[in-house]
Amino acid sequence: PELRVLGVFAPQRLPELPDVPTLGEQGYYDKWYGSARALVVPKGTPQEIVDFYVDAFRKTMEDPDCKAAHKKAGLALDFKDNRQLAALIAEQEIFCRDVVTQLYAK
Structure with a gap:
């Protein structure tokens, strides 16, 4: 069977799937936070x-x-x-x- 991607969780369409709309475009969900990596420092760091x-x-x-x-x-x-x-x-x-x-x- 062929897989059909109906939508992507992303703020914009993906370059790899340019014809697949985002969920926001489809009216479902307009925010995508994804996963993040961050460097944090202690409060008071110069x-x-x-x-x-x-x-x-x-x-x-x-x-x-x-x-x-x-x-x-x-x-x-x-x-x-x-x-x-x-x-x-x-x-x-x-x-x-x-x-x-x-x-x-x-």
Whole structure:
């Protein structure tokens, strides 16, 4: 039997499946948080140290070899600096709290 992909959990269509719409396009789900990896430092870490790591990770993720290795492994790259990451975590916390509240409200 042939497998037919009906939709993808992603913010945009995947280059590997350009004809397959996202679930958001189909009206089901317009957010995709995926999985993340993050470097965190203790509260109170001097800003110059934070900036050093933000810059190092940005440069690494922009490196053509890094991009190629991720693409070959089928992994997406979506760099977020410390402020963008904090905003994403806050958004995810609200989303997850709402989902759990709705599930247990019944």
